[in-house]
Amino acid sequence: MPSISRRVQAIKISDTKLMPMIAAKVGGCVSLGQGVPSFATPEHVVDAVCSALRQDSAAGKYTLQPGLPALREAVAELLGSEKGVQADPETEIVITVGAMEALLAAILTLVERGDEVLIPSPYYASHVEQILLAEGVPVPVPLRSEDWGLDLEAMERAVTSRTKAVLLCNPSNPTGAVYPDADLKALAALCERHGLFVITDETYDSLTFDSPMPMSLASLPELAGRVILVNSFSKRFALTGWRVGYAYAAKPLMDEMLKVHDCTAICAPAPSQAAALAALTGPQDIFVQMGASLKARRELACARLDELRDHFSYVRPGGAFYIMARYLFSSESSREMAQRMIREARVVTIPGGAFGPEGDGHLRLSYGASEKEINEAFDRIQSWVLL
């Protein structure tokens, strides 16, 4: 039997996807696991997709390979107005199959076998798997444990002659941290000094609860030509199942990325692009309301954790919809703890160790679920830990 590739042997399915599978076997669980905003696809988005499919024979066919022109234009306008990123929609934007495909295209475009990529840790697990898939070397750089902030001195120490890029997720999944402008500027200076590429994953950019949308590394002139910005329609517009995202890069980089996009996806699904266009150009009040609901859910989740302060400690998150909760009542590994919580409390969480060694001893809690589900999950955790 010939062997499967070492590339694929080196990667694994993330615990974010495995925990719900374990929970499905146990049955009757409530989830604080996968990062899914609970909201249904808004009516105006459903209507736009249905009428496109009914009225336009092109709506179910391949679009242009980089994406629908109107959607690329809307994305370029958004990047300009919200982030000060001036993108040419003709040549510098690609619509992808979720942010996930954009990230993979970015990483395959930049990373060669043995290239090191610095990645603040705890990190989003799929970033690491994608770097490994490209035969690169992920180099986790610990975040400050007291506030999950960037440790720029540690980043500097981690740079070697093999370092190719930095991959930053801001706001962060899994910590919920939002990095301040001063740290982003210092990181940009570091990348400029060492001639590094930057991949900036801004999937949660609209979900900051105590501060404005964070500055984009792609807006900094010192990084011009060496940044790939990745974003998603999944979280801001609650379109996780539609699988649509996008990337921005300067034309010479985008020309290369488009080759990867072509041979992996051809184009993002046409109906999903119609959904994304309607979400981006239609009424925004419903999405503003979703953001406000997530902020209220943060308050709820933090208040419920505060009631359990003898059992959990945490850094209050400023964005995204995750909390890394450190458990104080056991020295079990986070994987054992998460599995035991599924079996004994019937609550799904994600083991912090899935996000790097700095995450062990924690469980990642998502507050994307409804308030009723969040309360039910915490009621169960409370009865379980107080047993």
Ligand SMILES: Cc1ncc(COP(=O)(O)O)c(C=O)c1O
């Ligand atoms: C940081 C981060 N990047 C990318 C993704 C993937 O997003 P998409 O659904 O657009 O592929 C996720 C999904 O949870 C995420 O948390």
